[in-house]
Amino acid sequence: MIYLHLFLEFFKIGLFSFGGGYATIPFLYHISEVYRWYSLDELTQMVAVASITPGPVGINVATYAGLKSAGIIGAALATSAEMLPSFFLVIIVSKLLRKFSDNFYVKSAIETLKPISGALLTSVAIGLLKPEIRDVKAMVLLGILLLISWKSKKDPLFYIIIAAIAGVFVTFFPALLL
Amino acid sequence: MPLFKLFLIFVKIGAILLGGGYVILPIMTNEFVDKRNLVSHDDIIDYFALSQSLPGIIAANMSMFIGYKLKGKWGALAAMIGVTFVPFWCIVLLASIIGALVNNSYVQGALWGVGVAVIALIILTVREMWQKSTRSAYFYAIFVLTLLTLLVFKLSPIQTILMFSILGVVYKRLWEAKQ
Numbered sequence: 001m002i003y004l005h006l007f008l009e010f011f012k013i014g015l016f017s018f019g020g021g022y023a024t025i026p027f028l029y030h031i032s033e034v035y036r037w038y039s040l041d042e043l044t045q046m047v048a049v050a051s052i053t054p055g056p057v058g059i060n061v062a063t064y065a066g067l068k069s070a071g072i073i074g075a076a077l078a079t080s081a082e083m084l085p086s087f088f089l090v091i092i093v094s095k096l097l098r099k100f101s102d103n104f105y106v107k108s109a110i111e112t113l114k115p116i117s118g119a120l121l122t123s124v125a126i127g128l129l130k131p132e133i134r135d136v137k138a139m140v141l142l143g144i145l146l147l148i149s150w151k152s153k154k155d156p157l158f159y160i161i162i163a164a165i166a167g168v169f170v171t172f173f174p175a176l177l178l
Numbered sequence: 179m180p181l182f183k184l185f186l187i188f189v190k191i192g193a194i195l196l197g198g199g200y201v202i203l204p205i206m207t208n209e210f211v212d213k214r215n216l217v218s219h220d221d222i223i224d225y226f227a228l229s230q231s232l233p234g235i236i237a238a239n240m241s242m243f244i245g246y247k248l249k250g251k252w253g254a255l256a257a258m259i260g261v262t263f264v265p266f267w268c269i270v271l272l273a274s275i276i277g278a279l280v281n282n283s284y285v286q287g288a289l290w291g292v293g294v295a296v297i298a299l300i301i302l303t304v305r306e307m308w309q310k311s312t313r314s315a316y317f318y319a320i321f322v323l324t325l326l327t328l329l330v331f332k333l334s335p336i337q338t339i340l341m342f343s344i345l346g347v348v349y350k351r352l353w354e355a356k357q
Contacts, residue, residue: 014234018336024235048280049273052289055192055265056199056237063262063269075270083242083258086234090242091251093228104354105347110224112346113339115317117227118307119324120335124200125300128293138294145298153212153302156204157194159295167291168284 002070003077005035010062010081017058024058024082028065037069059083141166179216181249181256188241188260195261197289197296199237204299207306210244217244219310230335237261320346 013027025047032043046068050060059079066078100106132138145159191205203226210217222244229239238261245257268276279285311317320342327338 016233018233018334045277045280049269049276052280052285053265053268053272053276054195055262055268056195056202056235058199058235059238059262060265060269063266064273067270067273072270075266079262079266080258083234083238083262086232086239087242087254087258089232089234090239091246091254093232094243094246104351108347108350109343111316111350112320112343113224113227114220114311115320116324116339116342117223118304118311119321119328120227120230120338121200121203121300121307122304122325123328125297125304126329128297128300132294132297138290141291141294142298145295146301149298149302153208153306156201156208156299159298160194160196160201160292163291163295163298164288165291167287167289167294169287170290171283171287 002037003073006037006066006069006074007077007081009035010066010078011084013062014082015085022057024061028061031065035069038065042068137170179248181252184245184249184253185256185260188245188257189263191241192261193264195237195265197292199235201296201299202237202240204303206240206244207303216248219306221247223307223311227339231339316346 009027009031013024017023017027025043028043028046029040032038032040038046043065046061046064047057050057050064053060059082062078062082063075067075070077097106097110132142141163145163148154148162149159187209191202191209194205195201203222206217207219207222211219211222225240225243229236229243232239238258241257241261242254245253245255245260247253249256324338324342327333327341328335333341
């Protein structure tokens with residue numbers, strides 16, 4: 001029975017949460033209050049773990065909540081239930097786009113999506129940059145990373161690894177950087 | 179490309195998807211445009227906006243769009259399972275260990291670094307998108323208006339996308355009627 005509830009709850013999250021991983025947290029809060037599968041303290045811990053492990057935060061936290069609620073089967077159920085609505089929607093939207101690619105309205109919408117997409121990403125960059133702007137160490141590291149990349153493009157993993165090492169180094173020798 | 183190969187690419191993408199879902203765009207561009215030339219840069223940009231307009235997790239939506247484009251519904255399924263493969267086992271097998279590590283200062287340091295790398299990657303993606311788009315007056319107008327709406331009026335991405343796609347289509351319709 002718990003499996004059915006778990007599946008339905010996470011299917012609902014997948015269907016009704018807009019705007020990425022953190023948008024799913026209110027739903028998880030609600031689940032904790034209604035079913036008591038995990039406590040609110042555990043939820044905080046789950047979000048922290050979900051943000052540092054690889055993968056989208058919203059999926060990770062679903063996996064973890066499923067695991068806490070009903071073990072490994074629960075984890076698999078919660079993860080797949082959360083993605084299932086998007087799976088069908090993506091297929092439907094892709095099919096419609098293909099079928100109506102010559103349609104005036106679809107063409108105009110797609111043409112408009114490009115600058116919208118650019119603006120969305122720019123606003124994400126600004127949003128992420130704002131809290132860091134007074135952190136001199138972060139700005140120096142950012143400057144170095146951008147300098148490295150400006151001339152020749154590298155694998156994203158390259159920047160992630162270099163920056164993680166730099167972060168450990170800064171923690172290890174804080175005095176060096178003062 | 180065989181389905182299993184596609185699955186493995188998504189396993190890799192899931193494994194290096196650190197620091198939130200937004201790095202999905204640079205990672206996808208690297209894997210599918212730069213390295214393999216399977217998807218056009220334009221398509222990737224469209225999928226990014228579409229993924230934000232649909233419910234669910236943006237990075238997962240984008241993976242499924244690309245999976246579907248390359249290999250139909252089985253491709254979308256391979257993308258869905260692939261991109262969550264490493265994250266899933268990471269949580270199931272290591273959650274308790276990772277839970278204990280969250281407050282470790284070296285882990286915190288590494289995460290701080292990853293956070294800065296994510297900003298760098300997103301700035302680079304903005305730059306690349308800017309270089310690769312054909313920029314008409316229409317492009318600039320929509321770009322500036324959308325950015326202002328997001329920053330000043332703090333509308334959510336989904337509201338902004340809906341509002342400006344409708345405005346754009348209406349404008350184009352009227353403009354064409356005038357021609």
